[in-house]
Amino acid sequence: MNLKIYNFLTRRKEPFKPIKKGLVGFYACGPTVYNYAHIGNFRTYIFEDVLRRTLEYAGYKVKHVMNITDVGHLTSDADAGEDKIEKEARKEKKSVWNIAKFYEKAFFADIDALHIKQAELIVRATDSIKTQIKIIKILIKKKYAYETSTAVYFHVPKFKNYSRYSRQPLKNLIIGARAEVVSDNEKKHPADFVLWFKAVGRFQNHVMRWPSPWGDGFPGWHIECSAISSENLGQPFDIHAGGVDHIFPHHTNEIAQSEAAYGKKLAHFWLEGEHLIIDSKRMGKSLGNFYILRDLEKKEFWPESFRYLVLSAHYRSQLNFTLESLQSAENAFLGLTIFISRLKADLAQSVKRISVFRTLNRFQVNFQKAVFDDLNTPKALAVMWNLVHEYNKNSKKFNPKDILALFYDFDKVLGLGFANIGPEALSTEAQKLLKEREKARKAGDFKKADEIRLQIKHLGWQVSDTTGGSQLFHL
Secondary structure, three states: OOOEEEEOOOOEEEEOOOOEOOEEEEEEOOOEOOOOOEHHHHHHHHHHHHHHHHHHHOOOEEEEEEEEEOOOOEOOOOOOOOEHHHHHHHHHOOOHHHHHHHHHHHHHHHHHHOOOOOOOEEEEHHHOHHHHHHHHHHHHHOOOEEEOOOEEEEOHHHOOOOOOOOOOOHHHHHHOOOHHHHOOOOOOOOOOEEEEEEOOHHHOOOOOOEOOOOOOEEEOOOHHHHHHHHHHHOOOEEEEEEEHHHHHHHHHHHHHHHHHHHOOOOEEEEEEEOOEEEOOEEOOOOOOOOOEHHHHHHOOOOHHHHHHHHHOOOOOOOEEEOHHHHHHHHHHHHHHHHHHHHHHHHHHOOOOOOOOHHHHHHHHHHHHHHHOEOOOHHHHHHHHHHHHHHHHHOHHHOOHHHHHHHHHHHHHHHOOOHHHOOOOOOOHHHHHHHHHHHHHHHOOOHHHHHHHHHHHHHOOEEEEEEOOEEEEEEO
16 A cells, blocks of 8 residues: 655655655654743654654654754744743753753653654754754855854855745745844845854854854754754655744755755655644744643643544644643543453453454555555544444454454554553552542532542543443553
8 A cells, every 4th residue: 555645845645655665764853952842842743753653554664863953043943032042041040051951851751751752863953063064164165155254144045946845935035034134234135044153242152152164153043954864864865844833944944055055855755744723823932822741741631642632633734722622632542541441351351252354454454544645643543433333333243352453553653552551450549449439429529529530540540430330441
């Protein structure tokens, strides 16, 4: 079955074919480690994780490379403002190095909780300075870049296809630029962007700095991705992924500087994940309307529930986040948890049946059709739920072992952690709390019953209220 993905470069869905047979070079933009990543960021990382898992599911060996931005990302996302990490360091009264280290560690803890696979190779911007300087020197030699008293700039008009990726006329991009970016008197063109900041003027006290042919300073934000991707994957490579918020300026500038330097296409396929919006408004740290994963956990939601919510929308569609939608996702995930627990309980009781092969094969084929059609996870979830309903309607048609095997196969792409779900022996404490909760419910004390439910959840068990009484299922 052929994999088709939407190539943002051509704005159409295309059959995927790697440069080298059986191997995929995959680059994804990583976090800027000046604060906790918010759930809008994690929507993008989950989409990229599904992409990688789908490639592996299709039989490819994937070399996944990701950067960590620990220098050079200014508050404007362009060339204005100040370094985000240095700003946060002053705010928290810590060193820039400690800030970067702390939030990098937090990021990896979060992606682990969300079952996001770590990239095979993770490279910090501060560990690729030599390669960044090398590319800048090439660009100057080819007259795509020039030096001023404060910086080294990429000269945008020199690169003829600059607007190809964003599909916005250059004059519109200039109008949309911040005034302080356009008004630099030494820039040859308002759209020119920084490759290297010199440690002078507003950056004379910048802590992170390195020697270069243009004096001490630090790299601009965009050049690190060109350096890290080309050094570790070569150029061109197969797939570059990120979020739609990076189409301009970041990805546009990556393409310009990489292709100008080496005279080759940067990547064959570009995939961009859509925004996660909150209560129908764009989410962002600058707007102050964002959640981090820890906020959801404090509200007693599981990380898997957020992942399920992300999977319920196609990655190229905006996803409106509300606490109500997250609760619905958690209820759905709980339903899957209960179903899998029951399957495992049937196995433990040595329930043996012969499955109808053609029926199971139909579900697997339909699942593959969904994920190989531009990562259609909503359709893939629907296939899985159809299997749940089919089993519940007539369980005698299926061997629980075969259904579990199929769920584990689906989870290679979905990454919901089905293999980690119980059953396990009930703890004495959980059983005791369940009895107390039943008493509270019968007495009409539903506030106390809800409090006990949370205590039980902290022990690793979920309460399911049925007409036959309350049951516990292991999380």
